[in-house]
Amino acid sequence: MADHLWQKTSYSAAHDDCVEIRTGDQLIEIRESDDGETILRATPAAAAALLRAIKSGELDQHA
Numbered sequence: 001m002a003d004h005l006w007q008k009t010s011y012s013a014a015h016d017d018c019v020e021i022r023t024g025d026q027l028i029e030i031r032e033s034d035d036g037e038t039i040l041r042a043t044p045a046a047a048a049a050l051l052r053a054i055k056s057g058e059l060d061q062h063a
Contacts, residue, residue: 008033 004024012018018033028047030040042050053059 006031006033 004022006020006022008018008020012033016033020031020033022029023044026043027041028044030042030047031038
């Protein structure tokens with residue numbers, strides 16, 4: 001996936017501390033911009049389930 005560009009949310013504006021995402025090869029990759037070596041790779045279904053869990057507060061006890 002090295003040829004796919006990382007994207008960050010427009011809410012980050014000029015800040016460098018944000019979450020970045022890229023897609024390709026039937027995977028979604030997510031990383032923190034300040035720790036580019038650590039990358040979470042997931043299928044689209046698994047990434048969607050993670051986002052649903054985050055939005056619902058299911059993972060708040062881990063914060």
